[in-house]
Amino acid sequence: MTTTDETWDIAQVARMSGITSRTLRHYDERGLLTPSHTGHDGRRHYSRDELLRLQHILVLRELGTGLDRIAQIVDADDPATVTALLRDHLSGLTAERDRYARLAATVASTIDSLEKGQPMTTDEIFYGFDHKRHEPEARERWGDDAVDRSNAKWESLGKDGQQRHLDTHREVVEALGAAIRVGFTADSPEVQEIVAQHYAWVSLFWTPNQETYTGLTQMYVDDERFRRNYDEVAPGAAALLRDGAAIWAEANL
Amino acid sequence: MTTTDETWDIAQVARMSGITSRTLRHYDERGLLTPSHTGHDGRRHYSRDELLRLQHILVLRELGTGLDRIAQIVDADDPATVTALLRDHLSGLTAERDRYARLAATVASTIDSLEKGQPMTTDEIFYGFDHKRHEPEARERWGDDAVDRSNAKWESLGKDGQQRHLDTHREVVEALGAAIRVGFTADSPEVQEIVAQHYAWVSLFWTPNQETYTGLTQMYVDDERFRRNYDEVAPGAAALLRDGAAIWAEANL
DNA sequence: CTTGCGCTTGACGCTACGTCAACTTCTACG
DNA sequence: CGTAGAAGTTGACGTAGCGTCAAGCGCAAG
Numbered sequence: 001m002t003t004t005d006e007t008w009d010i011a012q013v014a015r016m017s018g019i020t021s022r023t024l025r026h027y028d029e030r031g032l033l034t035p036s037h038t039g040h041d042g043r044r045h046y047s048r049d050e051l052l053r054l055q056h057i058l059v060l061r062e063l064g065t066g067l068d069r070i071a072q073i074v075d076a077d078d079p080a081t082v083t084a085l086l087r088d089h090l091s092g093l094t095a096e097r098d099r100y101a102r103l104a105a106t107v108a109s110t111i112d113s114l115e116k117g118q119p120m121t122t123d124e125i126f127y128g129f130d131h132k133r134h135e136p137e138a139r140e141r142w143g144d145d146a147v148d149r150s151n152a153k154w155e156s157l158g159k160d161g162q163q164r165h166l167d168t169h170r171e172v173v174e175a176l177g178a179a180i181r182v183g184f185t186a187d188s189p190e191v192q193e194i195v196a197q198h199y200a201w202v203s204l205f206w207t208p209n210q211e212t213y214t215g216l217t218q219m220y221v222d223d224e225r226f227r228r229n230y231d232e233v234a235p236g237a238a239a240l241l242r243d244g245a246a247i248w249a250e251a252n253l
Numbered sequence: 254m255t256t257t258d259e260t261w262d263i264a265q266v267a268r269m270s271g272i273t274s275r276t277l278r279h280y281d282e283r284g285l286l287t288p289s290h291t292g293h294d295g296r297r298h299y300s301r302d303e304l305l306r307l308q309h310i311l312v313l314r315e316l317g318t319g320l321d322r323i324a325q326i327v328d329a330d331d332p333a334t335v336t337a338l339l340r341d342h343l344s345g346l347t348a349e350r351d352r353y354a355r356l357a358a359t360v361a362s363t364i365d366s367l368e369k370g371q372p373m374t375t376d377e378i379f380y381g382f383d384h385k386r387h388e389p390e391a392r393e394r395w396g397d398d399a400v401d402r403s404n405a406k407w408e409s410l411g412k413d414g415q416q417r418h419l420d421t422h423r424e425v426v427e428a429l430g431a432a433i434r435v436g437f438t439a440d441s442p443e444v445q446e447i448v449a450q451h452y453a454w455v456s457l458f459w460t461p462n463q464e465t466y467t468g469l470t471q472m473y474v475d476d477e478r479f480r481r482n483y484d485e486v487a488p489g490a491a492a493l494l495r496d497g498a499a500i501w502a503e504a505n506l
Numbered sequence: 507c508t509t510g511c512g513c514t515t516g517a518c519g520c521t522a523c524g525t526c527a528a529c530t531t532c533t534a535c536g
Numbered sequence: 537c538g539t540a541g542a543a544g545t546t547g548a549c550g551t552a553g554c555g556t557c558a559a560g561c562g563c564a565a566g
Contacts, residue, residue: 011543021544026523041531042545067522264512274513279554294562295514320553507566514561523551530545536538 007036007045017054032071033057172198176241177234186243195248198241210253217245260289260298270307285324286310425451429494430487439496448501451494463506470498 014021027033028044033054035044046054053074060070175194184190199213220238221227230238267274280286281297286307288297299307306327313323428447437443452466473491474480483491 020524023523276554509566519556525550533542
């Protein structure tokens with residue numbers, strides 16, 4: 001019983017997370033992270049939920065997302081939005097990694113030209129330097145559009161609709177399990193129908209095209225966390241969805 | 254002749270580099286990047302030198318260095334400082350890459366906990382999240398201390414001392430070449446003496462310890478750009494310096 | 507002659523905190 | 537029990553790196 005009632009004061013949270021207490025106070029001020037309760041003397045106390053939310057916030061902050069948008073994202077607690085956002089997250093992380101790889105190449109080039117004293121062409125000078133294209137893209141990806149629309153959609157569903165939406169995903173996963181047990185193949189009309197349902201489910205918040213949809217389902221297979229979610233109903237469910245999605249997407253997207 | 258007299262106006266530079274004209278004006282204002290000349294109407298014109306300087310600036314900016322410090326760095330045009338700084342550059346870039354790898358792991362962990370609804374321990378929540386340690390370190394590494402001392406040292410040398418310093422490195426490289434041709438081994442007193450000279454040369458601006466010094470000389474071998482600089486005098490010069498440094502550092506650092 | 511484009515110089519705005527300052531509260535110690 | 541010191545609190549102002557007007561000028565085209 002005592003383990004679930006743990007709370008931490010501002011200094012402990014600061015040490016654990018590696019940010020300053022000032023930042024925590026700032027987040028409280030902005031309404032981004034409110035302490036679970038405040039002592040009679042005004043001291044802030046945080047519980048496990050706040051720690052998770054904070055970690056969520058910090059990951060997004062690392063990616064350069066503004067606090068306003070972070071608030072929108074972490075407040076969107078429906079699974080479809082979270083799934084879509086995390087997918088972008090992961091691709092954002094790998095994109096960053098690639099960006100630094102290109103930067104390293106540019107630095108090496110610069111070293112070369114500095115050491116040799118040889119001039120580079122103007123094209124070479126800024127090669128691999130997508131700087132302009134990178135920033136706006138990052139901001140667009142997390143733009144008001146996508147997130148706002150997503151949140152608005154979710155809100156507009158009402159309590160009932162939200163519950164139905166959650167149920168829909170359950171149904172998709174279980175239909176996949178049933179299809180596997182019966183032995184349907186990815187190109188069967190039955191599985192294609194399930195894929196269509198899944199696409200409709202995802203599309204409620206985010207509209208993938210052929211490429212991104214096959215990429216999404218591929219990730220369900222590649223990423224252990226997602227795969228487990230599907231395969232716990234029936235082994236191979238994630239793979240079946242991916243294979244079915246590849247066929248379906250080519251025909252319908 | 255016409256090729257070396259090229260100039261570009263602010264809009265062209267902005268397009269090439271991917272930054273805004275406002276930023277270029279800001280850099281002019283700060284004295285960070287002054288146009289090669291200004292038209293009678295006040296219009297800014299940039300030549301090749303400014304483009305190179307700008308690229309230098311932008312690379313540093315990507316790494317999160319402040320404009321003040323960027324100015325110090327790009328104004329330090331001596332090879333020892335540049336060598337040390339670029340070494341840190343490259344390690345900084347790979348560190349960033351690693352950081353994003355760890356972030357990806359954290360994101361995956363978060364996905365897991367969100368999907369499963371299972372609580373993570375407080376340690377797990379912030380695992381791989383060196384956030385606090387990362388930022389200050391980056392700022393420290395480029396801190397006033399190192400760069401200021403380096404610049405001050407360089408200035409204090411005077412024109413003569415600066416030239417002597419440049420010559421010293423030439424001497425070290427050529428001594429290595431001679432040692433190779435004569436067949437001296439890394440543990441020979443002659444090579445050890447050369448290493449001592451090289452260490453003294455580096456130490457004028459930056460004082461490596463055993464680990465960082467062996468790391469530095471290892472990089473001379475690993476990085477093609479640096480290696481070429483040594484090996485063009487005699488093949489194997491970089492490797493000989495590294496091997497000698499390993500022995501020398503263990504004995505003297 | 508004027509319209510419009512692209513530049514110019516101020517000047518103020520903004521984000522995400524850092525950094526005092528002045529004050530309260532809890533804990534430790536004599 | 538009194539008090540010092542550590543650690544929290546709330547304002548409030550400062551900072552970096554530009555974005556974003558506003559107002560004006562020079563030049564080429566119509």
